[in-house]
Amino acid sequence: MLELKNITKIFNPGSVTEMCLFENFNLTVQEGEFVSVVGSNGSGKTTLLNLICGSIPVDEGEILIGGKDIRKQKEFFRYRTIGRVYQDPALGTCPHMTILENMSLADNKGKPFGLTGGVNRKRADYYRDQLASLGLGLEDKMNVQVGSLSGGQRQAVSLLMATMTPLDFLILDEHTAALDPRTAEIIMELTDKIVKEKGLTAIMVTHNLRYAVEYGTRLLMMDKGQIILDQAGEAKKNMKTDDILHIFNQISIECGN
Amino acid sequence: MLFLGTTIDGLQMGLCFAILALGVYISFSILDFPDLSVDGTFPLGGVVCTILMLKLGLPPLLAIILSFAAGFLAGTVTGVLHVKFKISNLLAGIIVMTGLLSVTLAATQLLTKNGMTTTIFSFRSEKLASLFDSSLITAFGREGKDYMILLVELIIVVAFKLIIDLFLKTKLGYMLRATGDNEKLVISLGRDSGNYKILGLALANGFVAIAGAVYANLFSSYDNDSGSGKVVMALASVIIGLVIFGRVRFVKDTSAVIIGAVIYSLCLNYLVLVDSNGIYLKLLNAVLFALILIFNQKISAFFNGHSKMKKGGQDHA
Numbered sequence: 252m253l254e255l256k257n258i259t260k261i262f263n264p265g266s267v268t269e270m271c272l273f274e275n276f277n278l279t280v281q282e283g284e285f286v287s288v289v290g291s292n293g294s295g296k297t298t299l300l301n302l303i304c305g306s307i308p309v310d311e312g313e314i315l316i317g318g319k320d321i322r323k324q325k326e327f328f329r330y331r332t333i334g335r336v337y338q339d340p341a342l343g344t345c346p347h348m349t350i351l352e353n354m355s356l357a358d359n360k361g362k363p364f365g366l367t368g369g370v371n372r373k374r375a376d377y378y379r380d381q382l383a384s385l386g387l388g389l390e391d392k393m394n395v396q397v398g399s400l401s402g403g404q405r406q407a408v409s410l411l412m413a414t415m416t417p418l419d420f421l422i423l424d425e426h427t428a429a430l431d432p433r434t435a436e437i438i439m440e441l442t443d444k445i446v447k448e449k450g451l452t453a454i455m456v457t458h459n460l461r462y463a464v465e466y467g468t469r470l471l472m473m474d475k476g477q478i479i480l481d482q483a484g485e486a487k488k489n490m491k492t493d494d495i496l497h498i499f500n501q502i503s504i505e506c507g508n
Numbered sequence: 509m510l511f512l513g514t515t516i517d518g519l520q521m522g523l524c525f526a527i528l529a530l531g532v533y534i535s536f537s538i539l540d541f542p543d544l545s546v547d548g549t550f551p552l553g554g555v556v557c558t559i560l561m562l563k564l565g566l567p568p569l570l571a572i573i574l575s576f577a578a579g580f581l582a583g584t585v586t587g588v589l590h591v592k593f594k595i596s597n598l599l600a601g602i603i604v605m606t607g608l609l610s611v612t613l614a615a616t617q618l619l620t621k622n623g624m625t626t627t628i629f630s631f632r633s634e635k636l637a638s639l640f641d642s643s644l645i646t647a648f649g650r651e652g653k654d655y656m657i658l659l660v661e662l663i664i665v666v667a668f669k670l671i672i673d674l675f676l677k678t679k680l681g682y683m684l685r686a687t688g689d690n691e692k693l694v695i696s697l698g699r700d701s702g703n704y705k706i707l708g709l710a711l712a713n714g715f716v717a718i719a720g721a722v723y724a725n726l727f728s729s730y731d732n733d734s735g736s737g738k739v740v741m742a743l744a745s746v747i748i749g750l751v752i753f754g755r756v757r758f759v760k761d762t763s764a765v766i767i768g769a770v771i772y773s774l775c776l777n778y779l780v781l782v783d784s785n786g787i788y789l790k791l792l793n794a795v796l797f798a799l800i801l802i803f804n805q806k807i808s809a810f811f812n813g814h815s816k817m818k819k820g821g822q823d824h825a
Contacts, residue, residue, distance in 0.1 A: 331698030343696070345689040348682070356682055360697045366675075369682040413696070 253280040253303065253420065253452070258312035260298060260476075272298055272476045276312070280469075284483075285446050285453045287463035289495070290473035291502065296456040299473070300422050303454070305329045316419055331361060334413035336406070338425040343409025346398030350389060350408060353397055354378040357412035381411055385441060403434030407441060414445050421446065423455035427462070435459070439466060460499065461492045470495070474502045514777050516654050522773030523661035524722050525741060529749070529769040530668055530762060531579075531715030532742035537750065537761065538676070539708040540688040544601030544739050545586045546716050548608025549579045551735035553717025554724035555615040561624055568628035572721040579717025580710045582608060587706030608735075616732055627725040628664075629657045657726065664722065668715065669762045684708050716742075737790055741776075744797045745769035751804045772796075 258276040263269050272295050280286055288296050301307045303314060305326035314321050321329055336343055344353050355370045358378075375393070382390040385407045389400075397405060406426060414421060423442065427435035443466050446453050457463055463470055470487050472480035472495065480498060482490060528550060535543040553575040560571035582604055590600040675681045686694050687704040694701040716738075724730045749768020753759045779792045 325700070327695045327698055327700045330696050335696055337692070342690065342692045345686045345693055347689050348685060352682060356686060356693070356697060359679060364679040364683045364699065366678045366680055369677050369679050 252282055252315075252317060253278075254313070254315040254318075255279075255299075255302070256313040256315065258302065258314070259310045260302065260307075261310055264310075273302075274476065276476060276478075278471075278478065280452065280454065282452055283450060284469050285443075285451075285467040286455065286469045286471060287467040288454065288456045288471045288473060289458070289460055289463045289499070291499070293475075294473040295476040296473055297424060300335075300424050300454065300456060303329075303420075304333060304335060304422060332417075332419040333422060334416075334418045334420070335422040335424065336409050336413050336426040338428050340402040340405040340409060340429060343412060344397040344405055347396060349394050349396055350382070350400075351375065351378065351393040353408060353412060354381070354415070357415045360416045381415075382408075385411070387437075401434075403430050403438065406430060406434075406438050410438065410441060410445065414449060414451065418451060421451045421453040423453060423457075425456050425458060428458060442466070460495055464490050464492050464495060472498060472502075510781070514781055515774065516658070518774035518777035519770060520654070520657055520661065520726060521777065522770035523658065523665050523766075524719060524726055525745060525773050526665045526766040526769040527668055527722060528716055528719035528738060528742045529745035529765045530665075530672055531712045531719065532739075533712075533746050533762065533765045534672070534684075534715065535583075535709055535712035536743060536746055537765075538685055538688050539705060539712070541590075541597050541705065541709065542601070542743075543583075543586060543709060543712060544598060545582060545604035545608070545709075545713060546601075546739045546742055547735045547737070548605035548612070549582045549713040549716045549735075550720040550723070550738045551612045551730075551732060552582055552608050552615075553579050553720030554730045554734055555612045555619075555720075555732075556717070557721030558622070558624070558724050558730040559615060559618055562619060562621060568624075568626065568725060572628060572718055572725070575717045575721040576714040579720075580714040582717070583710035583713025584706055586713070587709040590709075591702035591705050605735075612732060612735075616730070619730070623729045624725070625728075627728055628722070629653075629660050629725060661722070661726075665766055668718070669760075669766060672715075672762050673760060680707075737793060740793060740797050741772065742769075744800055745772045747800055747804055748772055751800075 255276060255278040258273050259271070260273040260276075261269060261271045276295075278299075288299070290296050298307070302309055305321070305324060305328075309322060316332070345356070348356075351370060355374070355378075358371070358374060379390045379393065382393070387404055387407055389404060389408065392400070397408060400408070406429075410426070426442070427438050430438060439462055442453075442455070445451070453467075455462075455467065468487065469483040470480070470490065471478050479502065480495070528546070532543070532546060535541045535546075556578040557568075557571045557575040560566045560574055561568060566574070586600050586604045589595045589603060590597050595603070676685065683694060683697075683699065683704050684707070686697075687701050687708065691701045694704065720734065723734060745768040746765050747768070748771055749764035749766065750761060752771075753764035753767055754761060756764075775796060776789070776793065779789065779796075780786065783789060783792065
């Protein structure tokens with residue numbers, strides 16, 4: 252369970268560009284929830300993810316995972332139990348290493364990286380099965396450098412790598428935004444499949460309102476650092492894209508966008 | 509015969525600088541870190557090795573291996589300055605390089621005499637030495653000793669190459685490669701990428717120090733000015749090697765770097781034939797490097813347009 256309690260985050264404090272994004276922000280995510288977060292640019296979606304992952308520090312308030320305050324933990328330490336897929340497909344993989352090498356790295360997360368062989372050949376079949384389940388033909392390209400794959404293929408590999416080891420959370424940071432519509436659809440379906448299969452708790456930021464409505468068990472809409480819509484369970488299931496598009500347009504008009 | 513002599517000198521220097529280039533390959537190619545401290549760690553290795561041999565009377569091989577520790581330490585300082593104190597990579601290197609100028613100078617004061625009688629290249633066994641004194645070898649106009657030096661150097665270089673190849677295949681080696689390739693991924697794996705940078709820089713400078721130690725052995729004495737221009741030399745070697753051979757299948761990057769160092773060193777030695785006083789050597793050195801970088805872009809553009817086969821190296825210039 253993730254709890255954000257009374258979070259305050261101020262950017263550029265003390266300067267003319269000072270901006271208070273979050274003030275007494277509260278959010279609780281239960282275990283097993285798949286939360287989609289939508290909102291206009293600058294509404295605080297990505298900042299929310301960065302605060303959880305420790306990419307930027309909080310000014311006030313508490314972040315609890317399973318009741319334990321993680322504010323003091325460094326970014327890399329938090330990632331031991333958090334998986335993250337970025338918007339940029341290049342950020343989730345090593346371009347000059349092969350798919351096999353990348354998968355081996357991800358598979359070893361949480362274990363020591365010592366002077367034993369980098370690739371465990373016994374696991375190669377497992378990686379092949381995992382890649383085959385993507386349906387992108389990547390299982391025959393195990394020894395190809397990831398840098399020569401397309402953005403969609405890379406993002407699929409990133410997704411596999413991020414979810415390879417047991418996680419408290421999966422963070423999806425607009426992970427379909429840089430892909431063409433068809434590939435985005437494939438990645439989104441894969442994401443849903445993986446989250447359901449592994450029973451992950453996931454937070455997905457997206458600009459695609461349809462994805463937010465169709466996938467996930469809970470929907471949040473954010474505006475100026477506040478949650479203005481929070482639907483879960485049956486209410487979420489009965490939502491239509493048009494409903495939230497309407498609300499979304501309203502807040503956008505207020506902003507003058 | 510002058511040409512042949514120059515070639516053999518070039519090969520001797522080239523194999524020595526191959527060790528230097530292997531070190532810089534780790535920092536520059538693997539970690540993507542332009543490390544300028546090399547200019548300081550190269551003579552550091554030389555002076556440490558010389559002191560160990562002349563003052564403490566250690567055997568050459570042991571002294572050379574121990575000089576690795578000195579470079580390792582200096583590389584750690586560069587790494588810590590960059591990672592823990594957020595000093596930019598170029599400046600961290602410059603600081604360490606400048607500081608080491610004094611360190612090596614102070615260390616030189618410890619030497620009451622310079623000039624080694626026995627080096628890693630001298631053999632006690634007459635039989636071994638005589639192997640190289642056959643009329644077939646000396647027919648080329650050089651002493652057998654010169655060929656023996658080449659052989660010993662080759663053994664050292666190949667040994668280090670194999671060690672680095674093996675290391676880069678381990679989990680730790682993978683993490684080093686990942687740190688240079690995509691630091692975010694290392695963090696995503698729950699590891700502190702800064703530690704891998706420090707380790708990589710330490711290892712890289714350790715190898716550079718060994719190169720300096722071998723260099724001192726090659727000339728049987730320590731030269732305090734031996735460090736200047738080594739960054740350029742090493743980078744040029746790495747880039748030449750990776751540009752020409754990096755794309756060839758079955759030639760590992762480390763082998764490519766070694767060949768690059770030999771080619772570059774031969775070029776420099778042939779330049780000496782033209783400029784016998786060595787006045788323009790550094791300028792020619794710089795011009796050669798610039799030409800390599802310019803050609804590198806052209807060659808990369810050519811290959812990227814015509815071939816899908818990729819290997820590391822083309823992005824590094």
